[in-house]
Amino acid sequence: MEERPVTLADLKELNAPVRAHCDNCQKTAYVSTEGMPEHTIIIHIARRLRCSRCGSTKIVTRPCYQHMVPQHPGEQNR
Ligand SMILES: [Zn+2]
Structure with missing residues (x-):
């Protein structure tokens, strides 16, 4: 199976934003x-x-899947 990079079309389908x-x-x-x-x-x-x-300009962008909210203990919203 070929691994395909995630595109905006994929995120649109999932209604997920880009972070x-x-x-x-x-x-x-x-x-x-x-x-x-x-x-x-x-x-x-x-x-x-x-x-x-x-x-x-050292930016990293990744999809933000709302239903897959990562849980990082110790990472708090300040
Ligand atoms: Zn900065």
């Missing part, structure tokens, strides 16, 4: 994917992003 994470200052934010083509690969979106807090 960006700054590697430099650890800021996370939801990405507006409006206007992007459906075949856009989620992890590639990061290449055109810049952190709004520190200006870094």
Whole structure:
């Protein structure tokens, strides 16, 4: 089986947003994917992003599956 990168079309189906994470200052934010083509690969979106807090381009984007909320003990919303 071939592993296919996740695209916006996949997320649309699941109604899941895209989340960006700054590697430099650890800021996370939801990405507006409006206007992007459906075949856009989620992890590639990061290449055109810049952190709004520190200006870094070391961004990681990944799908945020609401029904698969990761539980990180020790990671709290501050
Ligand atoms: Zn940053």
